[in-house]
Amino acid sequence: MNVATEPGGSDVAGPRARETTPFAEPGGSDVAGPRARGTTPLAEPGEQTAAAIAIEDHYTARNYAPLPVVAASADGVWVTDVEGRRYLDCLAAYSAVNFGHRNPQITAVAHAQLDAMTLASRAFHNDKLGPFCAALAALCRKDMVLPMNSGAEAVESGIKVARKWGTDVKGVPAGDANIVVAQNNFHGRTISIISFSSDPSARGGFGPFTPGFTAVPFGDADAVAAAIDDNTVAVLLEPIQGEAGIIVPPDDFLPRVREICTERNVLMIADEIQAGLARTGYTFACDHWGVVPDMYLLGKALGGSVVPLSAVVADAEVLGVLNPGEHGSTFGGNPLAAAIGTTVVEMLATGEFQARSAQLGEHLHARLRALIGHGVLAVRGFGLWAGVDIDPALGTGKQLCLGLAARGLLVKDTHGSTLRFAPPLVITSDEIDWAVDQLESALAEAGRARVD
Numbered sequence: 001m002n003v004a005t006e007p008g009g010s011d012v013a014g015p016r017a018r019e020t021t022p023f024a025e026p027g028g029s030d031v032a033g034p035r036a037r038g039t040t041p042l043a044e045p046g047e048q049t050a051a052a053i054a055i056e057d058h059y060t061a062r063n064y065a066p067l068p069v070v071a072a073s074a075d076g077v078w079v080t081d082v083e084g085r086r087y088l089d090c091l092a093a094y095s096a097v098n099f100g101h102r103n104p105q106i107t108a109v110a111h112a113q114l115d116a117m118t119l120a121s122r123a124f125h126n127d128k129l130g131p132f133c134a135a136l137a138a139l140c141r142k143d144m145v146l147p148m149n150s151g152a153e154a155v156e157s158g159i160k161v162a163r164k165w166g167t168d169v170k171g172v173p174a175g176d177a178n179i180v181v182a183q184n185n186f187h188g189r190t191i192s193i194i195s196f197s198s199d200p201s202a203r204g205g206f207g208p209f210t211p212g213f214t215a216v217p218f219g220d221a222d223a224v225a226a227a228i229d230d231n232t233v234a235v236l237l238e239p240i241q242g243e244a245g246i247i248v249p250p251d252d253f254l255p256r257v258r259e260i261c262t263e264r265n266v267l268m269i270a271d272e273i274q275a276g277l278a279r280t281g282y283t284f285a286c287d288h289w290g291v292v293p294d295m296y297l298l299g300k301a302l303g304g305s306v307v308p309l310s311a312v313v314a315d316a317e318v319l320g321v322l323n324p325g326e327h328g329s330t331f332g333g334n335p336l337a338a339a340i341g342t343t344v345v346e347m348l349a350t351g352e353f354q355a356r357s358a359q360l361g362e363h364l365h366a367r368l369r370a371l372i373g374h375g376v377l378a379v380r381g382f383g384l385w386a387g388v389d390i391d392p393a394l395g396t397g398k399q400l401c402l403g404l405a406a407r408g409l410l411v412k413d414t415h416g417s418t419l420r421f422a423p424p425l426v427i428t429s430d431e432i433d434w435a436v437d438q439l440e441s442a443l444a445e446a447g448r449a450r451v452d
């Protein structure tokens, strides 16, 4: 089963280790890839790796603690580092690379737009913004789109719109609006967003915080209902909590929140920035429960892994509360991002990526579930999105990620002992098998080390 031990898998010193041959077929059926990849232990980084890490460590703010892999190029599901080693990317930039690295359909549009126009600002119209908003509104079955850049900006914008809707439409006294959120949420890193985070490391030292948020346990619809009062303008939720460890709520949770929001005249806002856009086998994670929120917050994969592109999507009675001068962004809705976003929406409209995620996700989850009792405690998620709880006795999630990177597999730990598998949706069944084989062998090795 362990492809990495096949001949050709350990020739790091040889010329093949430096090969960076791109996929013959974009979208990736390169099952020979793992065998061509080098397997130098990361404990012995090459010179180029060490030099790249040294300069980054010296000059870059230390707000991340990356694995010692220095990416230099990527294609489909494969990343190549500065030494020429290849890695199967099972993080996909936290779902931003849903369509694969350098997806040719997306890069073709990006190249063409680079040669036409990239930035206009919203002081003028541009010919790409309208078609993008029309396509995205249609995909979401909503009236309007507010284009922004990062995910956090979309969340901030959604909060502003909900408060304005509360004041202008619902009649909440100005300055009194309240928003119900979930504990253990992750919606980004700005001051207002961390104001309602329950993660001490996200908040420590960053106060004072923005008032107007009430946090309730995720999955508890009664608690949501109890937290709503006359000044509540919105309930803001990730339909599946990503950073918390891919936490899927009870089946009745989102349908009940939908009902409660409708009954109490409160906006239901779904942050689909990580869960949405085909990641879980549907266009939106909310679709698993047939729930339609009043507002979608989108980002990450919307920019086709080329540009930051995020959006607030809602009906006119909600987004229509914004007037000129009340909100904006210099780069929001720029023609390069809009052209790429239109292509991403067209690709999603085919349903192909949702189907891939659903079908291959079953295979991924079945293979991962088979490891329960062999170093894995639990597996959660839908589609090509899995949170895998590792037995803490085998080491930390970070230690396991280091071992997996040495085997040529990139995954990310979250909350101690949970690993997140979120490969680009162009991954093949064979590549999934190879990835899970690496996990299986890393767990077995950790188990042996524990016994020894």
Ligand SMILES: Cc1ncc(COP(=O)(O)O)c(C=O)c1O
Binding pocket: 094, 150, 151, 152, 153, 155, 186, 187, 188, 189, 238, 242, 243, 271, 272, 273, 274, 275, 299, 300
């Ligand atoms: C659910 C969710 N919302 C918002 C964000 C913030 O997005 P960004 O990092 O682009 O600001 C993230 C990022 O991981 C996320 O997972």
